[in-house]
Amino acid sequence: MASSSLAFSALPLHFPSSKLLPPSKPVKFEPTLHPIKASVSEKLSIAPPVPPYLPAATVVLTEPKKLPIRKIPGDYELPLIGPWKDRQDYFYNQGKDEFFRSRIKKFHSTIFRTNMPPGPPISFNSKIIVLLDGKSFPVLFDTDKVEKKDLFTGTFMPSTELTGGYRVLSYLDPSEPSHAKLKKIMFFLLSSRRDQVIPEFQNCYTEMFENLEGELATKGKASFGQANDQAAFNFLARSLYGCKPG
Structure with missing residues (x-):
């Protein structure tokens, strides 16, 4: 426990009176101050000063968990009937948004197989694999895994009679020799x-x-x-x- 003492001299008290008293000598007030004393009965434990910086945290990187490879769900159903049914759902029965949303719930996956309009007889091949999440979408830019030959506008490619018998740059896969040459010409035209x-x-x-x-x-x-x-x-x-x- 800490104790302290402080003392001052007393002040003179004056009371009102009906009689006038002769003036007295002025009293000189000189307060007597005593220094404050303190005593500590217990020793205080003083913590060491905090360093101006904290040491760098050690980050432990764990290897990503290897999940088993799963077969892509979904099917294309019977020829002609499957593409026709999916086209009806896409345009009329469900609409575009519900078409994909219902299949995500059905297959419990954002990646699945389905038929994409227009399908037969306009487009011979309507079979596609749908990617509906940001993590799987970048695989489309990997030319080692995805072939882009004749697939610029989905599964439909217009006749080359419209382009003088030539397959234009949009329908060429990057592995084809003409792709790099035509792409270089296009960038030159855009630049110049x-x-x-x-x-x-x-x-x-x-x-x-x-x-x-x-x-x-x-x-x-x-x-x-x-x-x-x-x-x-x-x-x-x-x-x-x-x-x-x-």
Whole structure:
């Protein structure tokens, strides 16, 4: 326990009186101060000073748990019937979102096999493997595991008669010799014509809307789809090749 003592001299007390007293000598007040004394009966344990920094924590890396390889669930059902049924569910019975959501619940997996529209007779092969999570999606960029030949727009590829008998860059797999050459040409065109892309986009689509307004004023109606296709073709030709298609 700690004890302390503090003492001051007493102050004179004055009481009111009806009689006037003769003035007395002024009392000089000199307080007497005594130093504060303290005693400690128990020794205090003082903790050592905290270092200005903490030592680096040791991180122990554990190996990822190896899970067994599971067969991809789902099936394609009977030929013609399976693709037709899945197409009906995708477009009419369930809709796009419920089509995938219901199969995730059914197979307990975000990766499964199914048929993707349009299917036969428009597309001969409708069999696909669906990837619906961020962890599995990057596998699509691994050319050693996924072949991208003729698969730019799903399982459907348009006839090469539309492209002069040639398979365009979008349908070439990176392993094919022509893929790297055509890709190099495309990047060269984008680099050399980069200053013309925005101006030509504005010019082509300004012309399109002016023509549409002119048709509406004279005929009362106009076809946007055909005009938009022509404007897109004009934009590509002008921006990349610097020429206006005839």
